Amino acid sequence: MRRREFIAGLMVAPAIRAAIAQQPAKMKRVAMVHPSRKVDDLTINGPPWYKAFFEELSRLGYVERQNLSVGRYSGEGRTEHYADLARDVVSTHPDLILAMSGALALAFKSATTTIPIVAITGDPIALGLVPSIAHPGGNITGVSTDGGFELYGKRLGLLVEAVPKVSNVHYLASQPHWERPSGAAAREAARRAGISLTGALLGTTFNEAAYQRVFNSMAQDQVDALLVSDEAEHLTYRIVHVELAAKSRIPALYPFRELVEVGGLMAYSIDLADVYRRAAGQIAEILKGTRTETFPFTNPPVSILRSTSRLPKRSASKSRRPSSPAPTT
Numbered sequence: 001m002r003r004r005e006f007i008a009g010l011m012v013a014p015a016i017r018a019a020i021a022q023q024p025a026k027m028k029r030v031a032m033v034h035p036s037r038k039v040d041d042l043t044i045n046g047p048p049w050y051k052a053f054f055e056e057l058s059r060l061g062y063v064e065r066q067n068l069s070v071g072r073y074s075g076e077g078r079t080e081h082y083a084d085l086a087r088d089v090v091s092t093h094p095d096l097i098l099a100m101s102g103a104l105a106l107a108f109k110s111a112t113t114t115i116p117i118v119a120i121t122g123d124p125i126a127l128g129l130v131p132s133i134a135h136p137g138g139n140i141t142g143v144s145t146d147g148g149f150e151l152y153g154k155r156l157g158l159l160v161e162a163v164p165k166v167s168n169v170h171y172l173a174s175q176p177h178w179e180r181p182s183g184a185a186a187r188e189a190a191r192r193a194g195i196s197l198t199g200a201l202l203g204t205t206f207n208e209a210a211y212q213r214v215f216n217s218m219a220q221d222q223v224d225a226l227l228v229s230d231e232a233e234h235l236t237y238r239i240v241h242v243e244l245a246a247k248s249r250i251p252a253l254y255p256f257r258e259l260v261e262v263g264g265l266m267a268y269s270i271d272l273a274d275v276y277r278r279a280a281g282q283i284a285e286i287l288k289g290t291r292t293e294t295f296p297f298t299n300p301p302v303s304i305l306r307s308t309s310r311l312p313k314r315s316a317s318k319s320r321r322p323s324s325p326a327p328t329t
Contacts, residue, residue: 017248026067030095031094032071033074033086035077035231035232036075036233037237039074048070052274053277057283058125060281078206079205082104083110086104087222094160096111096144096286098118099142101120102124103129104272105140116140120145122146126146126181126185129154129169135294135296141282142297142298152188155227158253158304160193170225171200172200172226172227172229173201173202174206174233177229186229201214218248223250224251227302233258238264245265254269267304268300269303270301274300
């Protein structure tokens with residue numbers, strides 16, 4: 001090789017390396033699917049748990065519009081359309097799907113066996129999503145927010161503590177949830193506690209009219225207290241049903257602290273910001289190449305949050321109990 005050509009080669013090599021280094025990172029595509037919340041809320045400027053989610057992704061090297069493209073979708077609270085939504089999302093061929101409810105995760109399980117799915121869900125084994133928490137297999141992993149019988153037993157125990165002599169409890173949930181294992185777990189926990197648990201069912205659609213209809217119906221019954229299911233859709237309408245519970249003077253125990261923060265009585269709840277940080281960590285690892293089937297579900301801790309307000313006062317025809325203060329934590 002001539003000396004001039006050799007020197008030219010030495011000069012070109014750094015330029016090539018610099019050009020390669022300046023190449024934009026390959027864009028990863030994540031589909032973010034919520035069962036009911038508006039897509040405009042699913043951003044870093046939305047509720048604080050989404051801020052925690054995107055900040056954790058950024059910390060782990062995935063920044064939206066730099067090397068991460070996020071498609072946002074909503075089921076609009078219509079459970080009967082979740083299967084169609086799942087098929088539509090799968091048809092866009094994202095690199096990964098974040099399903100933000102157990103019902104959505106089930107729909108995506110039926111829609112794809114190849115695209116990795118990170119699910120935020122209740123008990124994934126009881127729902128039939130995976131055969132094992134530690135070794136889920138297949139293309140689904142995620143964060144479980146449901147402790148099974150023990151979780152519902154604890155929530156019912158807190159209701160008994162707050163509302164002595166409680167016997168007739170209604171369970172606010174969708175019809176599909178009531179019929180699935182989560183509803184069965186709640187009924188079994190109530191049976192073990194010697195409490196009558198009746199479904200206060202919203203049907204298949206979450207909206208203000210459905211909540212109003214259910215609370216109007218409960219106003220005709222001798223309802224001691226209300227237990228609210230841990231369906232993510234309740235968060236979208238949290239102000240609606242917390243206000244209806246207060247107006248109906250029905251003591252209610254909630255599955256999310258955010259419902260207490262808008263005036264609800266008490267929650268036995270996971271921390272949603274922690275849940276979404278955990279989900280972000282899983283997503284980052286999977287996008288980097290970790291196999292979904294080897295990635296265990298995680299279980300965040302559960303804590304009690306009580307309102308500083310007093311229990312709702314109820315008429316003698318509705319309750320045999322005096323009102324009493326709810327302690328703070």
